[in-house]
Amino acid sequence: MELIDIDLYLGNWPFDLGVRCGPRQLEKALKQAGIKKGLVAPLESLFVPDNLRINKKFFKRLRPFSQSLLPLLVLNPMLPSWKKAFRLFSDQAIGFKLFYRFHQYSLLNPKLEHFYAELAKKNKPVIISLHLIDERTAPAYLNFLPAVNVEALIELADTYPKINFILSSPTVHETNELLSAKRENIFVTTSFLEGEGVLEKFTNFSHGRKILFGSNFPFFYLEAARAKLDTERFSTETKKFIGHCNLERIY
C-alpha cells in the first residue's frame, strides 16, 4: 500500500523530551513503517516569530532528503515578512501550512485577503493545523491556544473556493462537522481519527475521497497511523485514495 503522510514535523517539541526528530531519523522512520514519503513542517516555526530564517534553514536542511521529505512552507501572515518568504520559498514547497492557533490570528481576518489570493495562484494545497497534542492534558503553558471553530473553517473554504484546504488532525467531532458540510475544497487527515467504526463512517462520505493519510509524527507512532488502514474493512480502492490518490488529485 503506497502511503504519503501529510502530517509530519521536524524539530523539537519543548514540552516533551521524547518528541524530537531530525531529517535523517524521520526518513529512516518512514522507511521502517513502509511510508513512501511525507509532507513536513518545522516545529520551530510555531514558537519563533520569523518567516524567513526558519524557512531558509528548513528548506536547506531538507534538500538532501528530497525523495522522501517534501517541505511545506509555513507562513505567519500577520508578519509582513510572509511576502518575502512566499517569494523565496513557495516554488520549492509542496504546499503551505498555517498554524493560526499558535500564531494567534483569525483565518477570516479581512486583512488576509491578499495573502489568500497569492496562495491561490500557486494551485497548491493549504494545510491548516488544528491539533498536535491531546489538549485535555497538555502543559498549562499551551492554554493560550484558542478553540477550533469549525464554522469559521467552513466559511473560509466558502470564501476562497479556489483553494483546497487540508485540515490537519481534526478530532472525530470536528471531522464529523467538516465532512457533513460537504464542501468540495475541504479535506481532512486521519491523524486524530480513532474509535471502532469511526474511519469507516467517514469513508462513507464521498467514498473516502475527502480523507488523507496522516500520522502526526513525531508526536504519535507511525505504526498507529498505519494500523488505521491495515484492515480488511476498507476496500483496496479506498485505501489507495486515502493513502495517496486524494492528495495527488488535489494538485
Add this chain to the structure above:
Amino acid sequence: MITDCHTHLYTTSHCESFGVAGEQTELVNRALEAGIDKIAVSSLGRKDYLPYPSEEEVSQANSDVIKLMRMFPDKVYGFCYLNPGNKNCLEEIKRCADAGMKGVKLWIAAKASSPRIIPIIEEAIKMNLIILQHSSLRTKGNRKGESTPFDVAYLGEKYPEAKIIMAHAGANQHVGIEAVQKFSNIYVDTSGGYPERGMVENVVAILGAKRILFGSDVPGRSFTVQLAKVQAANISEAEKKSILGENFLGLLSNGTN
C-alpha cells in the same frame, strides 16, 4: 496471547453515530480481527455512557455484559460497573461475581479517595476482584467526581491488598505515573489516549513492565491503534509480552504478578 483489560460495550448512541451494527458481538469480532484473543468488558450504560447511573441502569448495563460473557465464555471477562452512590452496590457486585465477572469498573460517580467507595473496595478485596479505576489529570480541571492519579494513590496506600488498575495511566503519563509509583498494588493500563510516542516507554521506565496492562478503551478508541502503542514501543519483546497479556492473566489468576 493478547488480552485487552479495558473495553466497553457499544451504546446505542455509539452505534448511531458511527453506523456500527447494533449487536454486541461486533465488539468481540473486531477484537479478534485485530489479533486480540480476550477482552475485559464493562458497560457504562445501554443508551450512552452514564456517569451517575441509577440502580436500574447499572443492573441493565451489567446484565448486557453477562449476556456477552455467556455468548463468548472463552473470549470475554466481565467487569461490573457501579455507581457508589447507589444503595444496592454490594448486592450488584455479588450478582455480577456469581455470574463470573472478574472485576469492578469505577468511573466518575465518586473519587477513588471518597469514603463512599470504601464498602465496594472492601467487598472487591474479599471476592478477589480487580478494581479498574478511571483517572485523569486535566489541564483545565477534572470533571466532578473524576479521580486524579493522586486519588488512586490514596486508595492504593489505604488498601495495599486491593488489586487496582489505574486506567489510562492517569491520562497524564508524566505526573500520573509518578503519583502511583511507590504502591506496588497499583497497575496502570495503556488505554484511552492518542497513540503518543514514548508513553509506554515512560511507564516501563518508571513502574517496570510488570505493572502495565494493555487496554484499549474501545469503542471510543480503536483496537489496532491502541495495540500499536505497545507493539511499536521501544522496549524488549519480553516486556511487550508482559504488557499485552501476561500481567493481566497474572492478576486474574492469583492477584499478583
